[in-house]
Amino acid sequence: MSSLCEGSLSDCPVFGVAILELIEDSRHQTNFNFKTGYKMSNQVTEAFAQQYSANVDLVFQQEGSRLRSYVTEDPMGAEYKYFDRVGAVNAKLKGSRHGDVQYSDTPQSRRRVSFEDFYSADMIDKEDKLRMIIDPTSEYVTTAVYALGRQMDEIILDAALGTAYTGKTGSTSVSFPASQQIAVNYVESGGATDSNLTIGKLRQAILKLREAEAIKDGETPVCIINAAAENSLLRTTEVTSADFNTVKALVNGEINTFMGLEFCRTELVRKDASGNSRVVVMPKSAIKMAVASDISAKVDPIPHKFHNFQILAEMSAGAVRMYEEKVVEIKCDPTK
Numbered sequence: 001m002s003s004l005c006e007g008s009l010s011d012c013p014v015f016g017v018a019i020l021e022l023i024e025d026s027r028h029q030t031n032f033n034f035k036t037g038y039k040m041s042n043q044v045t046e047a048f049a050q051q052y053s054a055n056v057d058l059v060f061q062q063e064g065s066r067l068r069s070y071v072t073e074d075p076m077g078a079e080y081k082y083f084d085r086v087g088a089v090n091a092k093l094k095g096s097r098h099g100d101v102q103y104s105d106t107p108q109s110r111r112r113v114s115f116e117d118f119y120s121a122d123m124i125d126k127e128d129k130l131r132m133i134i135d136p137t138s139e140y141v142t143t144a145v146y147a148l149g150r151q152m153d154e155i156i157l158d159a160a161l162g163t164a165y166t167g168k169t170g171s172t173s174v175s176f177p178a179s180q181q182i183a184v185n186y187v188e189s190g191g192a193t194d195s196n197l198t199i200g201k202l203r204q205a206i207l208k209l210r211e212a213e214a215i216k217d218g219e220t221p222v223c224i225i226n227a228a229a230e231n232s233l234l235r236t237t238e239v240t241s242a243d244f245n246t247v248k249a250l251v252n253g254e255i256n257t258f259m260g261l262e263f264c265r266t267e268l269v270r271k272d273a274s275g276n277s278r279v280v281v282m283p284k285s286a287i288k289m290a291v292a293s294d295i296s297a298k299v300d301p302i303p304h305k306f307h308n309f310q311i312l313a314e315m316s317a318g319a320v321r322m323y324e325e326k327v328v329e330i331k332c333d334p335t336k
Contacts, residue, residue, distance in 0.1 A: 061143075061150075062149070062150050062153075062267065063146050064145065064149030064150070065150070066153060066265075067153045067156045067224065067264060068153075068289070070224075070262075070287075071284060071286075071287040071288070072284055072285055072287065072288050073289045073290075074288060074289070074290050074291075075291060075292075076290035076316075079115075080114050080170060081112070081115075082110045082111070082113075083111045083112075083320065084108065084109075084110045085108065085109045085110060085111065085323070086107070086108055088107075090104070109166055109167075110167070110168070111164055111288070111320045111322055112166070112167075112169075112320065113165075113319060113320040115290060115316045115317055116316065116317070116318060117314070118148055118315050119148075119313060120144035120145075120147040121310060121312045122140055122311050123302070123305065123308055123309070123311075124140065124308060124309045124311065125306075125308045126306070126307065126308055129309070141297050141313070144311055144313035145295055145313050147313070148314075148315050149295065150268060153266055155289070155317055155318065156287055156289065156319050157268060157269070157280065158270075158319075159287050159289075159320055160280050160282060160287055160321055160327050161327070162321075163175055164320055164321045165320070174324070176321070176327070180324055180325070180327060180329060181328075181330075182201050182204050182205060182208075182328065184274075184276050184332065186201055186204060188200040188203070194333045194336060195232075195332070196231075196232035196332045196333055196334060196336040197225060197230075197232045197279055197330060197332045198232070199259075201330045201332075202223070202258075202259055202281070205223075205328040205330055206221070206259065206261070206281070208328050209221060209326070209328060212326075214286075214323065214326040215283045216285055219285065220257075220260065220283075221261050221283045222261065222262045222263070222280075222283075223261045223262070223264070223279065223280070223281045224264050224265075224266065224269060224280040224281075224282075225263055225265055225269065225277075225279050226269040226279075226334070227267065228277065228332070229269075229279055229332050229334070230263070230265055232332070232336065233258075275334070276332060276333055276334070277331070277332040277334050278329050278330075278331065278332075279329070279330040279331075279332050280328070280329060281327075281329075281330065282326055282327045282328065285322065285323075285326060286323065286326035286327050287320070287322065287327075289317060289318070289319040290320075291315070291317045292317065293314065293315055293316040293317075294317075295313060295314070295315040297311070297312065297313035297314075299311050300312070
């Protein structure tokens with residue numbers, strides 16, 4: 001090889017021509033590796049080098065979890081974990097000197113969370129690595145980890161709006177109540193009409209949380225929105241005007257804080273049966289997440305696959321809604 005070119009192989013014109021010819025031949029092999037007899041990764045051939053490049057661009061995707069920092073997290077070491085809830089009691093008036101103490105029956109209950117195992121895996125042939133001018137392994141690992149991060153957000157959203165389990169053994173189901181929903185056609189005054197996310201709906205959500213004393217001192221509730229809901233707010237004068245909002249939303253084209261809320265955007269926002277977005281407003285104490293095994297990733301050669309490289313990312317996690325009063329759902333028409 002040294003007699004044909006100097007420097008790295010990627011700088012060698014002879015090597016480049018050979019690689020391109022090999023790539024052209026591979027296009028007619030229907031993704032089958034004739035040397036090993038195994039089918040190659042369904043997507044890896046798309047990354048075969050067609051020009052010299054130093055990086056592989058990741059497909060547009062949400063890069064990991066965005067909601068994890070907005071819930072309360074605890075480790076988990078068993079199949080189920082129970083979170084105890086202690087309710088409020090009222091103070092009693094001391095009636096007379098040396099009188100008997102009257103005890104309060106402090107309300108207690110618990111919520112149960114179970115975890116599930118998730119993974120993302122792919123296989124890269126050794127021949128794939130040789131036929132590629134760039135090594136895709138790190139990008140494939142990153143993509144696998146991103147997938148689990150998005151799965152964590154789905155766990156959180158499903159816990160916020162789904163069925164919670166309570167009782168001594170966690171066998172009693174509690175559905176998300178209609179009383180914590182703001183209708184898609186809610187307006188503060190005038191005739192009801194379907195809308196996307198509005199200032200009036202946000203005010204009503206905050207009112208529900210405050211009337212229930214659902215926000216702890218120092219907590220800042222989060223509003224979990226999608227791009228359509230964010231765009232709806234950006235068309236609102238109160239959001240974009242410095243006269244109303246100290247955060248100039250139009251500077252960056254996105255909303256971060258407004259009306260005492262933090263905003264987190266994700267396209268994983270759930271939809272109801274009518275196609276309405278289910279925007280969630282909640283404080284951090286609303287959801288408990290139990291992580292039995294945090295996200296981990298590794299690349300290993302697999303002997304029975306001719307020592308091809310397996311990329312595997314794994315995690316075990318679950319979440320539960322602790323109090324219905326701490327979660328408000330705003331139904332939003334994404335077409336408005």
